[in-house]
Amino acid sequence: MKVILDKSDNKSEIILCDFEIGVKTLLTNYSEYVNLNYREV
DSSP: OOOOOSSOOHHHHHHHHHHHHHHHHHHSOHHHHHHHHOOOO
16 A cells, blocks of 8 residues: 655654554564564553
8 A cells, every 4th residue: 555645744643653553463463563563561
């Protein structure tokens, strides 16, 4: 999937980054995603 923006700013980059993380989370096993990206405290 590709998203093309005519006028991009810092806020749109943050939104697209969060969207990409959400899609990757849905496509993978959630527990594996958490283990890879967060350390238990």
